Amino acid sequence: MPETTHKAPAIKGTVERYKKYALPAAVAVLVIFHGVGLWGLLFSGEPEYFQQLTPMNLLLTNVLLFSFHRRWNMAFVLFAVVVFGVGFLSEVLGVHTGLLFGDYSYGAALGLKLWxxxxxxxxxxxxxxxxxxxxxxxxxxxxxxxxLTGALLMVLLDYFIEPVAIQYDFWSWQGDSIPVSNFIGWFAVAFLLQLYFQKAHFFKKNKLAPYVYLVQLVFFICLFTML
Known part of the structure; x- marks a missing residue:
């Protein structure tokens, strides 16, 4: 019994000692994965192979991001489900009707589809x-x-994503022209979801979150400038 008691503080101390390295390590993984993806799409000569890795990259990014979320509760689970559902269904509506964003369709690069x-x-x-x-x-x-700021940040990122998405078969627009309605629709849906984020009662201090957005922004700006 005393031996077990002594081990517990030792384990706790070890965890605390290495905890400070978690954020730098996660940022490094994000930078490496996106850096490799950037090199692969631009300079490898086999961009199709790296396009196929896009779903894995997105999944890894989300696993890292939400591993830093603290104090999981039903309010956060509900938020996640609602935002996922609203985002997905707004795209379903857009693809099948042209409402919200304009006339577009998804390619094969983003993996398994529903509707x-x-x-x-x-x-x-x-x-x-x-x-x-x-x-x-x-x-x-x-x-x-x-x-409002959160919605504008989302539109800013989408501005750089759109031409890249066409180039790498994420999605395509009718007539190969990105309509203004896309950005208006993006802003409208994003603003509603940002209002929900602000009013939802869950812990909102994820240290990795700003880095995830920044890495994504730099990644797509680099691809955008090379088109």
Whole structure:
């Protein structure tokens, strides 16, 4: 019994000692994975192979991101389910009717589809709402202004994603022209979800969240500039 008692503080001390390395390690993994993806798409000569790795990259990013979420509760689970569902269903509506975003269709690069929309799109909406919501919370603003900031950050990222998406078979637009309605629709849906983020009662201090958004932004800006 005394031996067990002595071991517990030792294990706890070891965990605390290495805990400070978790964030730098996670950021390093994000940078390495996106850096390899960037090299593969631009310089490997086999961009199709690296396109196929996009779902794995997105899944890894989300696993890392949400491993840093603290104090999981039903409010957070409900938030995650609702944002995933609203994001995914808004894309289903967009693909089948042209409403919200315009006339577009998804390619094969984002993996398994349901109703002609990749399931990972819902996860992507969740990741973006969550990360931009965290960034906006660093600002000392009214919660409505924070929601507006988060939505604008999402539109900013989408601006760089759109031409890249066409190039690498994520999705394509009718007539190969990105309509203004896409950005208006993105902003509208993003703003509603950002309002939910601001009012939902869960712990909102994920240290990795700003880095996830920043790495994504740099990644797509680099691809955008090379088109």
């Amino acid at each position: 002609e929309v990749p399931l990972l799109i819902g996860l992507n909406w969740l990741m973006l709402v969550y990360t931009t919501g965290h960034i906006s919370n660093y600002l000392k603003l009214h919660w409505l202004a924070k929601a």
